[in-house]
Amino acid sequence: MAEQEFDYIVVGAGTAGCLLANRLSADPANRVLLIEAGGRDNYHWVHIPVGYLYCINNPRTDWCFRTEPDRGLNGRSLIYPRGKTLGGCSSINGMIYMRGQSRDYDHWAAVTGDDAWRWENCLPDFIKHENHYRLDAAGDGDDEHRRFHGHGGEWRVEKQRLKWQVLDDFAEAAVQAGIPRTRDFNRGCNEGVDYFEVNQRNGWRWNTAKAFLRNGQSRSNLTVWHSTHVQRLGIESGENGEPRCVGVRVVRAGKDIMVKASREVILSAGAIGSPQLLQLSGIGPEALLAEHDIPLVKALPGVGENLQDHLQIRSVYRVKKGKTLNTMVSTLLGKGLIGLEYVFRRTGPMSMAPSQLGAFTRSSPDYEHPNIEYHVQPLSLEAFGQPLHDYPAITASVCNLNPTSRGSVRIKNRDAGQAPAIAPNYLSTEEDRKVAADSLRVTRRIAEQPAFAKYEPEEVKPGVQYQSDEELARLAGDIGTTIFHPVGTTKMGRDDDPMAVVDSRLRVRGVAGLRVVDAGVMPTITSGNTNSPTLMIAEKAAGWILADRA
Template sequence: MPSTHLPYDYVIVGAGPAGCVLANRLSADPRNHVLLLEAGGQDNYPWIHVPVGYLYCIGNPRTDWCFKTEAQSGLQGRSLGYPRGKVLGGSSSINGMIYMRGQAGDYDRWAAQGNPGWAWSDVLPLFKHSENHFGGASEFHSDQGEWRVEQQRYSWPILDAFRDAAAENGIASVSDFNVGDNQGCGYFQVNQRSGVRWNSSKAFLRPILKRPNLTILTGVQVNRVNLEEGRACAVVARWQGEEHVFNVRREIILCAGSVGSPGILQRSGIGPRPLLENLGIAVRHELPGVGGNLQDHLQLRLIYKVSNTRTLNQVANSLWGKVGMGLRYLYDRSGPLAMAPSQLGAFVKSSPEQASANLQYHVQPLSLERFGEPLHRFPAFTASVCNLRPLSRGRIDIRSADPDVAPLIDPNYLSDPEDLKVAAQAIRLTRRIVDSPALRVFKPEEYLPGPALQTEEQLHEAAARIGTTIFHPVGTCRMGNGPLDVVDARLRVHGIPGLRVADASIMPDIVSGNTCSPTVMIAEKAAQMILEDAPAVPDIRTEEIPVPL
């Protein structure tokens, strides 16, 4: 049994990508006693580890919190599923495995907004510190870290043709999206090892499970942070049906993500006064920005029926196709079961006035109405395109002081007119690419949203009808020094000593790409800053911290 009275040096809340990194780095010094708390369970569900198994993890309450958004007026009143990982590794256990850093300009803008130390030149070494890249060491990559990056192990003719069609439209083929400028088209690199998902639990936790100064508990629902004379001093949580108070003598680090971290702050009485008072929560420290600034990538899933080729639709809907996929994967961990959800990507400007690529494509050799439903029975591919830098902003707030009550998630998609304009441009660009000579042999026929929709108003309507989240929520504990910012550039919660947030929620603006690996980088930087800021505290323990469960 872990001690609830003897203080830990560090308590980390959330064992997603950020929490796993921090647990590894902070416990590397045997003098630091670290407690890692995860609300979900073990990452031992077989479909987590087979790459195509994301189809069986998203929407599955065993692996996904299965959150829902509020009805979105910008999406014709639809409510969307909002997947978040519910196991060790967090969303890295159910995501698309794409290794993506974003653009250099993303981080330079963070620094320019008053966050020193977060420019591209500052964070590139942190990306490299974690990375174990298949290509070896270079100016932009490292092979010494734990975060394995590999090339994909399977390709489809329809995807090669899309890449050629993109080139016919001035979108050059590239081999690496992670050198600071990701404009171009090519195959994504992925977090896999030999055809198996490589989540943050495997990378950062499993190698250190025997450290005697690290305790890892799963199934722990954190309620709030306790304050003593204004300083964070303990975490109050429910574990094994009982309330526990986990004391801390140095710092508490919230790594519960853009949904979980603002909720813990709000239940602790740290957040917007009107919300807390309405819920009967005593205001311990007013921070109006907690839960605000929510940003996400809304993808428009354009689906095209094709001829003269096979896609995963036919393979997965055939008994012999399924048998063949299984045998191929058992033989050499390749074939369709080794596929990331999206294999081919592209980054491009929606219009010439954009300073850098503001659209990202995830091109898939499959189609379905929505995640969790069967693949279509006709051959097809999906060209999903998202606005990388949306201007629409939403909120995530608790509905109750009870941590078991799901939060209110309101992304406010397509509420900014500029986002509607970019959506229409994205649909037009996709149609130009698909109508190019390289794809004509496959006779692509637009299934969604439908070729009859042509006017600006019709394309806005199409975006509202087919838009869905690509699962990249960020920003709800924004970093900065303004009146609506939650943490400073060292990720310390404004006005609360001993409390930091280190996850995707601290992003001032969303990065131009997938968000998992930037979250790993945020945790690397957080670990450095925490260790730099650590006071010299003598070890006053009288009993030994238990080994991990």
């Protein structure tokens, strides 16, 4: 294969990359190449919502990363799913549509010095690609809803196609415990309890490959290469001796080739893949690069640092007199009825997102804003990938929305095919351990309310015998697991911030022709699920990139 040249090369056809490829190729003058290391999204379990069970930790659709043994988790190592297919993590994630809180974006504006990141300036970027079900019918949706949501965009948002009485009663118990009901988590304050809205269309998963690539792939100026692994960035000396990224070296169909970009290379390989590729290319912490004999291109100590994630602490309650998924799938008849319901109606458990009921509240009165999030499920199991328990139960997972623990992503050698060392350092601060203990107490308070009493709930995990802060924090380490929200490893910031990797317009500091556009650029994690904020980041970046060309 001869050397080829494009105007823009986007590395990673995941959440951000698919949108970027669509937006940049909308102008026929732009020659755009989108590169994905994974394969096509033609695995049937990608598209059936409950199929996340078969996509996560499956080498066909997941990189199957693992974390380093984590002291905060009492030495445990976790699976660390990252999408390895067109659509990236949007093809294997929980499908939850969640923007976070307005204060998240106002904080980004403060730390970058750029008001473009303020909530009121991000809202139009969320709305631009949104297609919200409440606005489907002409005249439907109140004016307030129209103010916060869009219709006609590519990113479909729907209500879930199922209800569970046990979850309805848990929601009422949450109200009795002081958590208000909400009808919309996505207006800037997500405090309250309700069923999550999801990225689905008529009972099918709606990933970014469907949303942004299906139409765009017919464009003659958009080239999509899947099953193509980027090895290094191509760096040359530019104006005034400053390094410039001029392309990428890839392995495609067994051949090693160089692909040039006349304008920009955009890394959208995610909070794990992008810092790994930067480090392999000589951009990152000097000591790390020297350790692996990688020639230094640009010393940026923040590359791979500042890793943040939401650790979910899974409380399990055994219940009586209630229907849960545990009991529904305990017989062949039950499994058959579930399958038939989905085949003929696209409803029921096979249309389920991993979590159905959500709640945002405070772990203690010390917080002025909701600082914990619940993902509540009508099922229970020992660990992901293991069978459901043989008794009826629910799981109430709670996570600290704003962890103060920070981790890292660092290459282990010069091999682009070798997974990096992922060290989240969960529960490594006193504040995070305190929030973990307090959040378990909030869960208990909800489960003790009259609305849930008819189920005679029995706390299986962590167990009522554990009461002190020390005990609960230790048990949180035993039962906590990632909720798959890594961010921050290529954070944006001011020029005087030595740990900032990109500026407020997402350009890599000191390397021309190179941007990072994915969840890694978040300086701090959003107060909720991170997929939709990543799309917003890509929408905003696409506007800047096109404006720069003009």
